[in-house]
Amino acid sequence: MTEELYLEELRLEEEARGLTIERFHREHANGSQDDTFSETFLGSYLIRRYLNPYIAGIAEWMNASLSGKVGRRSTASKLLEDVPASVAAFLMLKAIFNKVGVYNNQKVCTLTGLALSGADLIHDEMRLRAFDDEYKKWSQRIHEDFNKRELPREKREEYMRKVFLKAEMPWSTWTTTDKVHVGMALLSIFKEVTGDLIVSTVGTGKAKRDIVIPSEGLQKAVADNAAHCEALFTNYFPMVVPPRDWTAETLELGGYLSHHVTPYPLVKGSRRAYKALLKGLVKEGKLDTVLNAVNALQRTRWQINVPVLDAIEYVYLNNIPCGKLPRANNKKPDPAPKRLEFLPADHPEVKAYRAYCFSIHEHNRRVVGKRVMAGRAFQLARKFSQYDAIYFPHDFDSRGRVYPKPTGLHPQGPDYVKGLLQFADGKPLGTHGRRWLAIHGANCWGEDKLPLEERAAWAERHTDLARSVAADPRADLRWTEADNPCQFLAWCFEWAAMSYMANPEEYVSKLHIDLDATCSGLQHFSAMLRDEVGGFHVNMVPNDKRQDVYGAVAAETIKLVEADLDGDNASLAQAWLKFGISRGVTKRPVMVKPYSGTRQSCGQYVSDAVDEKLEEGHALPWPSEDMWTFKMYGADKVWAAIPKVVVAADGAMKWLCTVSRLVGKSQPKERRIEWTTPLGFPVHQAKFNVKSRQIETFFDGRIIKPRINDELDELDSRQMSSSVPPSFVHSLDACHLQMTIDRAAREGITDFACVHDSFGVHACDVERFSRIIRECFVEMYENHDVLSDFLVSAERLISEEYQKDIPPVPQLGKLDLRGILENPFFFS
Template sequence: MLSINSKLMAMFDKNPFDFIVFSTFNLPMTVPPRPWIDRGTGGPLYTAGQDIIRNMFEFKSVRLNDEMRQRIQSPAQGRPVFDALNQLGSTPWVINEPMLDTLKTVFGQSGCKESEPLLEKLGIPMRHDTFDVPDFVKEFGNVKKEDVDVEKFRGYAKKKAEAVKMRNESNSLWCWMQYRVVLADHFRGQTLFFPHNMDFRGRVYPLSPYLSHMGDDVNRCILKFAKSQPLGSHGFDWLKLHCVNLTGTMKRASVADRMVEAERLLPSILDSARNPLNGEKWWMSSDEPWQTLAACVEIEKAMKYGGDVASFPSQLPVHQDGSCNGLQHYAALGRDNEGGVQVNLTQCETPNDVYSDVAQRVEQKRKQDEESNGEDRDVALKLREALPQNVPRKVIKQTVMTTVYGVTMYGAVLQIKRQLKAMDIPGEDAAIFARYLARKTFASLNDAFTSSMALKDWFRLIAKGASDLMKTVEWVTPLGLPVVQPYCRLLERKSKLVLVPIPMKQVDAFPPNFVHSLDSTHMMLTSLNCANRGITFAAVHDCFWTHANSVDEMNQICRQQFVSLHSQPIVEQCSEWFKTTYLAPRIQKILPASEVERFSDIFTVKVEQGELDIEKVKDSVYFFS
């Protein structure tokens, strides 16, 4: 392992660089990006073409862009996808300078050990020189290593390794924060554009890895729309609602209750805006403190704008988040009424929480096991001793969340075990309880999302069918983007290098990738329709942003496009695609008739849909909220 000489590093510390140099490919643009055109060619730079699909190191053997383009049948195919990327990249932004000034003030305290509690609360890393690393001489004096007690030296070595690890991790995060602060400062007063590309599934990302709206709380607080829009009749209410939503304290409350809370908190909101670092500091208690402060500042500016708040030119993006969006798509595909209710596809007085619902179902199953004479009775009773309260939401949340991403039983056990150990349940018992709770969690999900989970199993089955035929799994999204799963390895066959699919990865990845391609399609449809109506739009996957005065209209578009998307026979089209692609006439000539019939049966969907009326999404307040 190579490392830089410590004396050279010490020289760098004493003589820091005057400039940080960034590649222009990794920076925002100050002119509108050149558009992507047919077949995904073109791209944002005016002097060179770029790849529209992100080339990832783990797929270096697969030419992702070539694979996509070879499957495009006509120049018109995929145009809505490329148009959506162009729309997202043409949204102009500016630096939120008051927020940047506050951030710089706080970041400047990262070299002061006394500021650590404050900085930790605000997600600001400490500088590397604030960490105390144990020193051998200070610990043992001027003695030889051989003269130190073995156990004492082991304790010292362990403490030093942990301290060095913490220091290095914090230094990495500190440098990452420095990059963003420096870039934001550099682009003060300029209009910025964030050109986008996508991964092989169609999920979109800004090209700039350092400064963009697709980042953490800090990244998002220092950006705002370049164009302003008057708040209008409901915009000020949306600003206040946005501020309360960011705190994360009222996720289960109705919109009416959140508005009441916003009015109650108004003095604290105004104090935070006027005196963020020396006042009550209410904003610091938020789940997203920096974005909350940005909302406080915008509210305070609007209230100072004379008597006509509706005329205030607002630039702050207001967010609307999908409610466990992956499961929303699964529930829509399977028309699961019960699951649809839990992920807010239907109208309700207050937002439902699928994680709490699953936790309640797991608790019911635990009680049933305690009262039965089944094989799980002993584990359930022992779990009751260790965990007397109802099964906490946090124990099963990650497993429910990652179900849509294809989490396996093994992965679910590890997730739940981690949560149980954090609750001081011993390791051996935690492993037994985690296996039990993982099984009950999957069973509870099957109860609520019966058709959806059956569809997920069918997706795995057809992916295995494709792998058995030695083919990669591929499909075409509703907007015409060809998707090819790149999980392959290079093998030599008859003196030639060939790409061979990795069956397990192809099977495990297909259900989450298919759903990701659908949530990306929904975002793109919303983007295109917002652009058609002249509405400013930005997105971070399933979190949609617009001006405060156009949130109502964006919400209407978002719901309409979800209904339109899932009114298509997506599952049936998937079935026909697999039959046409993997059982083409030339394949049928090679395979025995019995095998053709077997694969045809595998590729035929037999899952019965539930009774969810997809049109109800249009009336759901908390579908995206």
Template structure:
């Protein structure tokens, strides 16, 4: 029998071994990334199935505390969930369990390619370069304009290098987790919710909500035969990932694109870095590479339909926020623009907005520069307008993007293209482009804008009564907007003044001694935040309900399912089944709780007529 000393020594040896394994993590910018540390601290997936949700604060992890909702500091939301009957929350718990019980594994071939690129310095397939940009030497001149230009350039390069450092650290953490988990049979991602009811994996870094790198590395542990339908969807999926306008073709057009590039697909699968590197031209290169590998294996087999596929195939919403507004308002024009109406090929709302923006700019470009300052900006931007320039602004318009936010989004796109070198002119052009884009949006989606304005007006009336906006989502989750002014305590001492904040419905004045006193401010809801945040939060809650309802229905139908908000994933062979389910659940999302009924529930307390 081993003595206590032997046991202690054995444990020390085990710790030494773990430390040696931890050294496999790479150093980047003075930081050492340990694969063991990353996984040991809950940054990787769980190797075993977790506990089902039983209540607000129990489930998912076996030993660690785990809450169903990420609501730190939001006391009213926490109380609302705690007071909700369990049978009302059971569908939410079931959906979270379904999402968390999907088993994942690492795609070793894709990880191997990523490791090779990273080891050789990065700079490919959206991986950041591992080297910093060199700073220019100070010019030997007394010319203030030259010195000012040099300082501006140094400042910009330092900012770029700082961003590169952050990106390198992020990549190292993701790769550390992937390397640690690559030999596991499978792992799970328990989920919880934000206050609006949108589901997120509880593990950061490597998960399917992440970047193309994460999504290319991850695949379902369970494999299923492609079948005839799966092979069909795999070819469509390839075109969707390659994008560049190909994803807007009809299904037949996308299949034809894939079949016309079979040589490139085989070359990418066999020689991803030594060959023609066709996959690097994709909008999502690592996911494209994973698809090349799977598709090449299938097409080279004697019976492609029997090939086992582990790949998730995505079905994405078309500007999902606008889809919800079109459904809520029964807006036929808006519905056609966001693919709620059947068509031969998908409508592209971003291209539609870009075309309208271009029309406005062409009209402005014909004006007299002496009387219209926008003429020169319009002429400068005409050749820059495309769907990519306006896409982010269109996507975020339904979530309350402001003029300033739109300006910054477009400025970033223009800066990436190096379209306008002068910073002052870039700012002015971005202002003009943002204004034009918002005008085009208002014209094309007038009904959506009207609903957003009405929701905001209702929220303002409620907030003016010192009440937060509350509602219950179609799946039964209570939502309370958390935007409130916190109780503020000012504690004065001989040496300093401390200000403490606490969320509370009642703040009492306390006097602890002659040396300090407490002042207080009454707690009120933030009227402006309640008003501006309600339309996007309301739509996000519909989004979350639809995804969770779809997850449960897919589980009942025997499908593997993963979801990223408005993107729905399953095996290629099951896409047709999932498509039917997600459309049925979308219909149920609105027919079970029509717009008027949802709003009546939310507003009936506040005498809104």
């Protein structure tokens, strides 16, 4: 590390701090200006601060008012008789902090305007509750649609007014006078309870009016909290010098070098007792392998691939379709055919065109966030392209999974981000590197289901394509057709350059060649259970043919759908068979099944897969107004097909759920469930009951459930049982990654690109690295009975009352783990 680079790093960290403060205040200033301050970080804090005393004040006033003790206020109390105090308090607080200048003292809010604003929210809430009581299923469909589409408030209200008209229900039931009564009463209560609003009279004559301003105490609370919370908005940049290693002395400092970046612990969100435990284990040398792995990842030298950046920015700015890269500008629907002008509104062609336009607008809405992420990634890549090497500090989550701290640009990003990054230090391909570079190209294109030798041959056959693309990626855009186009483009540049060399083995490559697990969760369950059936489907037994568990579930799904061709659901079955039941439809439901995937999550993933196909231009398979029926039919069939392929893993998940539930019921003193990974990393998990003070409102048709209260010192056995299986498996895939990186580093491999179940190194190192991946996995499960170890940790937390209910550890099958060493597709 040169002094010049060290000083540059300090400058970048100071710049990041400045951007942090600027972003924090910009977001809150915008919220204040746009009347959405209650939804900001500080706004949420203020609501939590005032809610409970305000609820108590409203409840006390209601009791007194309804008994006839407060005279004039009885008008408001009668209107609020059916409104829960918690709902009235929550919505009035939103109005107060949206309208009153708690962040911007220049903001003017009249007393009457504020009263009407809060009363409007409460009135609309009660009308929506009335609609929900009258039309349960209709209401549920609307809420599901609103929650998914994230429509702005005015659009939700506009839509609901039309729905009320259709249902022949009046929207407005309170007069303006009624609303003033309600709003004034609630504001008066807030003033009495808190003293933090001041009503001041300004102007004279006809210009005279009452305005509402925050008290000095409220302004001070906002300012103090803002100063404290700025750090929570920290911008983490890549570094231009190696991050500080994680050691016993730095466990709470993080990888950055100066006070400009808020320090962070090795394990996100860890509590004091856990930090003390971790420090003791580190000092005793019991977590050396874990720390060696994360430090090796942090020391990897990266570099921006500028030719790829230039090409990706070009296709982005020109709205050229390119994989998952969002468009820079909104799509525009094709003009309506002239003949539609002469057709009635309910004509099928008119309805179909409207559905088409709606799909375009929905696509535009969904990509806004993706567009922001892409823009930030390109901005950071351009900024850091001037440096010969950059580094990514990492930390762990509670399961031991490793994550880079910088956001926007890092090795765990989407394809267009991964394509921007290459290792800073190149290595000659050597004996095996050309083969693995070829396989990588085929994988990026989408030929990753082929045998390895066929993948390599595919790359050799497409050398001319690589040369043409590399010569001018703006003119030859075929690279954009790949499954992972940006990584494929990076491959084209290297493959083309290598192909011109007399001795290709001397070509110096900088690409990271990634080896991906075959459904990692099922691999881990199959190993711990010695499940030969599951192991076969995820490439854990010797086989020269790659197995595809997602394709196997798709095949079973097709059988179930075909069985309906002669039944009541024949039309749905025909529509699905025509639409196509591919591995793309089944992949995510199968992938999350080992992580306690539910029927509900399956429905969401199938729905997403259908939407993706429609965005790619596939014809609408079912009437647009009833697409939910189509999607849920497909989800039901996928859900029914999964157990036909994934058998033993389901039993292990249920066992983990049962044991975890017993811990929750026992309420041990430690108030947690815990286990230790094979590398000694302690995992603590606690899901607490929350006192039922969570407020549920429809808020113009969109259900919101702000969680206000503190957790109780009481474990939630239901949440414990559902959350432990995914966390348990994640802790094991994290352990496998740590073992693999540590051993590879000790064998001389220096650069790593890792994303939980995808491990990457230089092409010349892949042959050796592939062996290490398999060896570490086999050793982990040969040397550790992880389910029995889990039970030992859990048993001491289960009270004597429930000891008799502990189920036996699932019986092991006959899978020979050594077969993994002979299957080239285990990670490929």
